[in-house]
Amino acid sequence: MNTKKNFEVIIIGGSYAGLSAAMALGRSLREVLIIDSGLPCNRQTPHSHNFITQDGVQPSVIAEKAKAQVLQYKTIKFVEDLAVDGKKSAQGFRVFTEKGEEFTAQKLIFATGVKDLMPAIKGISECWGISVIHCPYCHGYEVHHKKTAIMANGEKGMHLATLVANLTDDLTIITSGKADFDKEELEKLKRNNIEVIEKKVLEIEHENRYVKNVIFTDRSTTSFEAVYASVPFVQHSDIPASLGCTLNEQGYLEVDMMQKTTVEGVFACGDNTTRMRSVANAVAAGNTTGAVVNMELAQEQF
Template sequence: MENKNFDIIIIGGSYAGLSAAMALGRSVRNTLIIDSGKPCNRQTPHSHNFITHDGKTPQEISTLARDQVAAYDTVKFHDGLVLKLRKNDDGFETETSSGEKFYAKKLILASGVKDRMPDIPGFAECWGISVLHCPYCHGYEVKNEVTGILSDGDMAYDFSKIVYNLTKDLFVFTNGPSVLSKEQKNKLAEKNINLVEDEVEKIEHQNGNIRKIIFKTGKEISLKALYAKIPFEQNINAFEDLGCELTEQGFIKVDFMQKTNIPGVFACGDNVTMMRSVANAVAQGNFTGAVVNKELSEEEF
């Protein structure tokens, strides 16, 4: 790539990044998308709750999006992983794993997050297929089926309320002695939600589809789906070089205009919100692209 200077560099070429790029491409902004090609939903067979694309594979949606964005000749792509970010007199410098450097007036961080899998055999293989993070994205497909929730405490209790609307055949697995309050346990029992405090040994599955949960006590419970809330980390940490702040939950901190605490640096998508869905990422990216274009327009006028 001959040109190394851009108006905007977008770090992350999945749904939020591509959506921001389309808004900027249509605003005739010289834009570079840097992406390493490892979206968090690459194992998920179907994407749902995104109007006009309901039921398509994540790959179908992202491929179509990339093709449409590439039609705007001011948008360019670079395959790589950003390792370093620096502020300079004219804006920002990015350095990728290949050692290449690119420069821009503005940065959009759309790099997403990566999930930290628990040490349970079979969990990672089922993640996004039958071990699910979101009832809005996947719950309809397993409604009225035998379902589990792998969580504890307030998170498990609150999540049970949402999943209970989809199925009454529900288990809560706390993977050890529960920290649920007496009142919470009583409410679960009143709703016939089964509380299991045994430690999980492994998940038995076939090609990522759960067959049963096997516990260290020898107990086995057959399931169709399992919801789990697991820890995550930012996909890249290069933004820390710039001094971008994180929230207590580990998300990049942004204001209502998707601005970080560093002037000229914006963020959108899974790296800023717990609402992890394709539809939400697309909406945030579209809005962020418009905000960045407006800021550039005001500075250049």
């Protein structure tokens, strides 16, 4: 276990955004602690895409390489643990972990991501991130020209349909209940030969986690090779909210252009702040966050 307890910055979450922030800080000789539980949300995804130099690489390989590079900076420490509580203090913040450790820092960075909430549909969890997917930029090219379903309704369904229609001519929207599209939207769907099925889904039938069929509650079946699903999520960590950080209407941590939350000294980056969930975006946001936190420390200490 790490023997040092006091740091300039604690980063909670040691995946792409957290590691990127740490590198920026380590290169400025900042004393940094990364706390990570080792459960990234994309741990089931076989390949990462849309990130130049790393296209097609397994996400865990990217993360391990990044971690090794970051820890070459001697002022950065890493502990595998789960941060369970955080409190403000006169000097900054105190962070408590599942293993009973307490660490302090002047600044906090939350790179904790979000937790997807799988609906009660048999097979969907097994296929998540493999053939049941959330993002056409991350996964769409690999399933282009395949028979594809979108499990979403209303605004989310239309948003995905406009993007995915460019990737396949065989597209269906499954609304799992009465379709929530206005007349103009329905005309657009019809013009693009996109069928709308209002039935509820019972099961995603798959072979080795690759979709074969969608089975509906009326026991009818339709074959598909890929399914986009818009699922709800929650913040992976409730510490930011307990510190007073504001969540926006979509459930993301509210940050400004400098990745600052609504609580002074607390920053956030990565999937917990934006619907643009990708490795590339997380790395970029983390880099910005690390630079901004270093700037604040420099100005306070100068």
